[in-house]
Amino acid sequence: MKTLIIPTTLAQTKLDCDGVIIGLKGLSVNMPNYFDITDLKKIKNKEIFICLNKNMHNNELKLLEETLIKLNDYPIKGVLFYDFAIPNLKDKLNYDLVWNQEHMTNNYYTINYLKELGINYTFVSSDITLREMQEIKQNSTSKLLVTLFGYLPLFTSKRPLVNNYLKTFNLKDTAKTNYLEKEGHLYPIVSDDQTVLYSDFILDGLKESLELNYDYMVLNSFKIEPSLFEKVLKIFKEVNIDNIDDKNKLLNNLIPNLKKGFFYEETVYKVK
């Protein structure tokens, strides 16, 4: 599997990885940072994916289309999308699209259908089991990405929820990232022009990286101290069947808040 990182800084794009996923100002959400399109020129010798995953409104379509067309002139591999406005503009683009509706990319039938429509990549959801991820690989010819390390976005809203709370109770705080606490669990919450709540844990897919034969594994640097992130990246790059126990121990010593998410647990939806 190739390794993609979602960097917080441009400096991190120089880390030892195969590629990067970059968010752009005004068109992305759930990203640790938002870059200018001209920053892409500073990224060398990496596969570059651009994540334009906002839910778009009419008044953002002009910027979206201009940006998509400008990206034709950059050496990018593909654009990750949430909103189907982007596939609707596909005929104007010379790069691949990556279906990235983070909680909906859950079955291979839809992945295959979108491939029929010319969408050759899917960023598979983290809300499904490892078994389901493997089934997707076995039954799909699309190129597949999956997050194997990092906080997971759980909630995205157009509402500025933290600011609303501060205003209602006449409170002041200028932090971009806050935390919500419930029953001892701390959830990072980012509120700028939208609100995103992240998981209270960092997904650990180290062992699973040996079991999933995907095209790309994604490591997200959001809220991970840069020197730690570099070490984590090294562990994921070096792990193999022979050293998994040592690497696993190393990772757990570095990062205390690791969990396996839904790799081994199915959600339920009918309460008896």
Next chain:
Amino acid sequence: MKVELLAPAGDLDRLKIALLYGADAVYIGGTLFGLRANAVNFSLDDIKQGVIFAHNLKKKVYVTVNIVLHNKEVKLLIDYLKELEEIQVDAIIASDMTVINLAKKHTSLDVHMSTQQSTLNYESVAFAKKIGVTRVVLGRELSKEEIKEIKDKVDIELEIFIHGAMCASYSGRCVLSNYLTNRDANRGGCSQICRWDFDLYNENLEQIKGLKNFTFCSKDLSLLKYLKDIIEIGVTSLKIEGRMRSIYYIATVVSIYRKAIDAYYKGNYIYDELAEETLNRVANRDAIPQFFDGNYQENCSYYNNRIEISNQDFLGVVIDYDKDKKIATIEQRNYFKKGDVVEFFNYKQEVFTYKIEDIYDEDNNLIDIVRHPKQIVFLKTDFNLDINTLMRIKVDKSLNL
């Protein structure tokens, strides 16, 4: 073309009430593939009965098939879609592209794009049209101007929510329920974590404490105030949220919007503040226009100071009426007693005020209090009552339906 009033129905009784009280169409969930897994929901036989009932009234039934599918669920899907086609449902509502694809490939069903896709712009709507969707249920984050622009740019049926609860997130973009309670929000198990309280901390992990705790919770949506504007935009369908709601809620909300829509087409529509108050009262929650008027800031949020004391206005349902003896058979829904002043309201928008005097139970005993759920009692009235007329307590102000 007159705008469609589309109501929710959690079961066959509510389907009938919604249609009788003035909805042009209802949306329902089957026992499979719907986003309200914990509602009663409709078996295929129930759906068939509902479709026959609706079609006899020249009304429509749409079936939600709007879960986000996992691999194993797809296997059952084609047969289910074919059954829905055979039953002659008027459309399905889908969010997963596989449902849309298989419905187009294997059936002649009309497909409506669910609001779970949070479709908010004309390019996305154009994409939906391209893949064969006949109607798009727009996301709730849109202003009047945005909806109009979409309508002007893409020739397709548009449906918008006009009333009911709101997701705090973009629909489909929340898995709080999955991660906090293991219940899958996008497969019908949402446990409404957005209504929980949380403590808010700053970056240094110092608590930021207001008078109430932080919550994601949003007030409800009501677009009664903007009904004229909405109709004039030219959308096809106006949707009421709430497949888990009671028959009283559905009857009341549908009646109010039915009356307002009919008044608009007769040229005498006036925004009725009393009707708005009734809408708030029946839901026990404040309802505001939300994104439609561009105001989605702090006034949209609830911070656990919401009034959600169970509403006990709804007293009973008329299940029979003996015209010769002028005796109504009432099935109880909430406590009432001799001396209460009540109102009967029906789908013809008639309201009868009545002071309860003699109450007889099933053994013909005279009783003073009706306290048992679904207890059957008999009241003598001077006016005729239709079956499915509802009885509510009379509040100080007329409910003005």
